[in-house]
Amino acid sequence: MPLIECPDCQREVSDRAPACPDCGCPIAPQAIEKTSKLYKGVQVWSLVAMVVALQLTCNRDRGPFGETTPSPWPPFLLAGSVAVYLGARASAWWDHG
Numbered sequence: 100m101p102l103i104e105c106p107d108c109q110r111e112v113s114d115r116a117p118a119c120p121d122c123g124c125p126i127a128p129q130a131i132e133k134t135s136k137l138y139k140g141v142q143v144w145s146l147v148a149m150v151v152a153l154q155l156t157c158n159r160d161r162g163p164f165g166e167t168t169p170s171p172w173p174p175f176l177l178a179g180s181v182a183v184y185l186g187a188r189a190s191a192w193w194d195h196g
């Protein structure tokens with residue numbers, strides 16, 4: 100059970116407690132907001148990676164560094180970014196129920 104610092108009184112409180120037992124400051128909504136921001140960040144970056152990978156996959160006759168031989172990795176990057184994006188969405192959905 101991880102402990103987080105109460106934003107009001109700086110006491111260590113369980114992150115599962117709905118509010119700080121000392122001062123009554125709500126804890127859980129903040130934790131959810133924090134994780135949802137993390138998931139949003141992951142989603143944004145995986146979307147960027149998806150677009151880049153899609154571009155590279157469609158233009159495989161010229162690699163990202165100007166090489167003339169097709170790179171084998173853009174489809175893997177595309178699949179990976181899709182997996183990360185879906186994973187972040189699923190985690191956000193799971194957390195918010």
Ligand SMILES: [Zn+2]
Binds near residue numbers: 108109122
């Ligand atoms: Zn407190």
